[in-house]
Amino acid sequence: MRKAFTLIELLIVMAVIAILIGIAIPSFRGMQEEAKKAKAGGDLRVLKLAVEAYNANNGVYPALLASVEGSSVVQTLPKDPFTDSSNYRYSLSSNGRYYIIYSVGPNNTTTASISDSGVVTVGDSSQIGTTNGTPPNSNWK
Numbered sequence: 001m002r003k004a005f006t007l008i009e010l011l012i013v014m015a016v017i018a019i020l021i022g023i024a025i026p027s028f029r030g031m032q033e034e035a036k037k038a039k040a041g042g043d044l045r046v047l048k049l050a051v052e053a054y055n056a057n058n059g060v061y062p063a064l065l066a067s068v069e070g071s072s073v074v075q076t077l078p079k080d081p082f083t084d085s086s087n088y089r090y091s092l093s094s095n096g097r098y099y100i101i102y103s104v105g106p107n108n109t110t111t112a113s114i115s116d117s118g119v120v121t122v123g124d125s126s127q128i129g130t131t132n133g134t135p136p137n138s139n140w141k
Contacts, residue, residue, distance in 0.1 A: 033106055036081040037128060040088075040103040043078040044130040044141070047088060047101050050074040052132075061099050065090035080104060093118070093133075102129030105139075 005013075047065070050073035054062050062068055065087065069077050077087045080103045091114055092099045098118040104110050104127065111123030118133025120140065129140045 036106070039081045040105075040128045041141075043081075043088065044101055044103070044128065046074060046078070048130045048132075048141075051099060051101065060096060061092055063092060065101065082106060082108065098131065098133040100129055100131045100133070102127055102140075 047068070050068035050071055051061060051065075053071065053073050054068050065077065068074050080086055080088050082104050088101055088103055089110065089112065090099065090101050091112065093114045093116050095116045097116070098114050100112055100114045100120055102112050102122075105124060107124050107126045109122070109124035109127055112127060112129065113121050114131060114133050115121070118131070120129070120131050120133055120136045122129070122136050122140075125137055125139070127139060129135075131140060135141060
């Protein structure tokens with residue numbers, strides 16, 4: 001009758017655990033990115049609502065996203081989950097009729113613009129954003 005594991009049995013158990021960890025870590029990282037995308041999508045919907053409420057109250061879109069802070073819709077501006085230290089980006093077309101609010105996305109791309117006709121141009125297709133113009137891809141609403 002044996003009372004202990006052999007060295008081979010312990011090594012096999014450790015190898016199985018290492019394989020399971022190797023499988024779990026990449027899928028966990030993928031879940032983290034999906035969670036950041038979902039958070040950004042929710043934040044952007046709220047910010048779009050705040051910008052539209054500002055327009056309804058003032059007759060113009062705000063020149064700065066900070067103008068909607070402290071409103072009944074947004075008390076404090078949320079941070080972009082892909083940077084954790086900066087706010088979402090905001091741009092207004094030069095004629096003041098169209099705007100974009102966007103996250104840098106998983107590739108940390110900080111460029112996006114909107115023309116006077118409402119056409120959005122992005123620096124990277126992984127960026128997530130919202131606009132009252134023409135969305136560039138399915139990441140934009």
